[in-house]
Amino acid sequence: MSLAAQGIDTGDTAWLLAATALVLLMTPGLALFYGGMVRTKSVLNMLMMSFVSIALVTVVWLAAGYSLAFGDDTFGGLIGNLKHAGMSGLGPDSVHGTVPTLLFATFQLTFAIITAALISGAIADRAKFGAWLVFVPVWALLVYVPVAHWVWGPGGWVLDKLGALDFAGGLPVEITSGASGLALALVLGPRLGFKKDAMRPHNLPMVVLGAGLLWFGWFGFNAGSALGANGLAATAFLNTLAAGCTGLLGWLFVEQKRDGHPTTLGAASGAVAGLVAITPSCGSVSLLGALVVGLAAGVVCSYAVGWKFRLNYDDSLDVVGVHLVGGVIGTLLIGVFAVKEMTGGTEGLLYGGGLAQLGKQLVGVVAVGAYAFLVTYGIGKLIDKVLGFRADEEHEHTGLDLTVHAETAYDHGVLGHGAPVGASSVPSAQKVKTQA
Template sequence: MPPGITTLAADAPELSAANTGFMLICSALVMLMTPGLAFFYGGMVRVKSTLNMLMMSFISLGIVTILWVLYGFSLAFGTDVGSVIGWSSDYVGLSGIGVTELWDGYTIPTYVFAVFQLMFAVLTPALISGALADRVKFTSWALFITLWVTVVYFPVAHWVWGAGGWLFELGVIDFAGGTAVHINAGAAALGVILVIGKRVGFKKDPMRPHSLPLVMLGAALLWFGWFGFNAGSWLGNDDGVGAVMFVNTQVATGAAVLGWLAYEKIRHGSFTTLGAASGAVAGLVAITPAGGSVSPLGAIAVGVIAGVLCAMAVGLKYKLGYDDSLDVVGVHLVGGIIGSLLVGFFATGGVQSDAKGLFYGGGLEQLGKQAVGVFAVLAYSLVVSAVLAFILDRTIGMRVSEDDEVSGIDQVEHAETAYDFSGAGGGAATRTAPPAPGAAAAPTNKKVDA
């Protein structure tokens, strides 16, 4: 993602209606990713947790939107303070921004940039929720989101994308969120689940997805929205970089699907729909930081590597004993690390920037920078997220009771169930049997299968 840049008055940009319209569309696409994620996660849980999983994503749309307007945009993209945070009073409440004011060095209004970045801020904590399925109080989750975006996401976004942020100044390449979004969310998920513990019945009870069609629908919506997420992160397409990113997003995702399915067939003997959907997300995650730096052939490599390694990584929770319900760590943390580090190997030096990876004569310099970015964000998010979860767990409590978890978190937390099996189509129904030929119709209580 390009930072704000300073131009001379004579070179000051003018508002571009084309770029502005493009960015508004991209913002809407990124917003769609959060409901898409809700369906993706919602289909992967058991029936009794479906609504809670949907709500854990949807509540982020409300909470983070308000926080972003009040102070989030200022903390992430305000004037740099010590290379670790931003602050501009004009951005507080978005009250000091002129309607026609352009974002620094670009041809789009600041309001458009702010709303585009808002959608990233909304999606990131929603990603964490998949690791916590079945067992977290909804009020505690809402409070966790509030604290987490304030002390983790907003500062990290400034590190990576804000003018003056220390990772940006170091030269870490993160086109659209490998570190700030995916490693950040994946590390946070790991930190929280290490504090709150495993689900009741982990490794003992079957916890299979209740609706694979919902999973596939969610994956399709994520794939669709991701074009806005990635291609829009160049904030326009006057030089073709956004177009390259669009192509690489499609290429890497397709390659990751094939890589995941190939691993699955070799390892488990089947091509599964869950594997195809998960492989697509893994490819999207991995190409997010790298897509502006690699060629389409490089994107194929990024996708295949991510598909295989993420498929391998999801099984680690059973070996290491941490309960990552929906594989946020295995897909988002591992995929974000893979994509960010592969920039150091496959960057061509001819698209987003002139930085070259090891395979293009750049040596180890860029790889070293990428590693610093990866492990700095990972460590910060992991530790701070664990501390936040620990504080909440010891004060208001993070988990529902064991009885409530077993009976179903949907009914306990939301007083609803995802599916009504008591009405029409819910099994057996009472009907009036048709009369015999020539006989008068008579009422009957005979049961006929629906």
């Protein structure tokens, strides 16, 4: 055994292996969550946008993404170097802390994957699949990778120079995906029938199953970010559970008071909102703080999802209302509820730390949100000009499952969408011009 390998802790490594698998499971969970929320004609397309992100981001991450995000800083805290491009120099004995570097790189890869997949919810029902295949790798390199370096990479300016705290991804994952989703929603424009036609989730059991898988995977997401099997991981684990619960209850409370009906969709959305908000703060706040963070997200996000109708942007599956808003809440509340027992010294406003940390968190939120929005908007506009990002009107009306993938998730005759009961969808699919 080499000297480097002797620094590997088997307990920490075993936990991070499990956590990495949990986080990867979140992307299929997200696929089900999003797939249940769209109409029957675009279910498979929604699933595919998440699944293909796994492959696209993995290739980019292994080629250059990991090195640029976690390599030594080269430009004043903005980006890493290409020393480890193609995972060069990272053998089985290479160690990051107490775990193999290759495992750490894989764990971080799973974060990049789900962040890209999250954006798809903002443009559901109307994006060309071929354009999405181009967008994901370009976006991962130009948006996610730099922000990951700012927040977590060696010498990153948000971490080292600004001093903002983010334990598990409020800035690189939640705010980045939410701001990017808003940018793409504006590039593509609203769905046909937006604010006119009913666009209800077609399969709520699928939504709840997806939310359950997301919640399960989130324990790896947050507790795994401790990078060890230790007390910090255990605290982050409990904080994650607590915030998901209060997020769920907060959303249902608003629905009951506002609409008179607590809904299944509201329960799933509220749990996700609470989990989003606790992501940056799970390693910085006490259990009481976690309960408040989750509750605040459940209440505020339940109102925020309605902003799109007043402001006229079509964020199809509420990426902005849940992930951007929830991420902002969780990141800012670190400046209010941070406790030194968790942070190693930094305290929030309520614990005598003053406004300084809150100000740092605010700067991080504004900088990351603005960067993600502007660069994504530019990428989206360029792809739209060269390839066309918006699906043809006929294809959107027919449904992307049939026109893009030549498949349907269900027998539409049974669901009352035109085909006779028992008829195969394959002949119809062959008659429709497919779109890449």
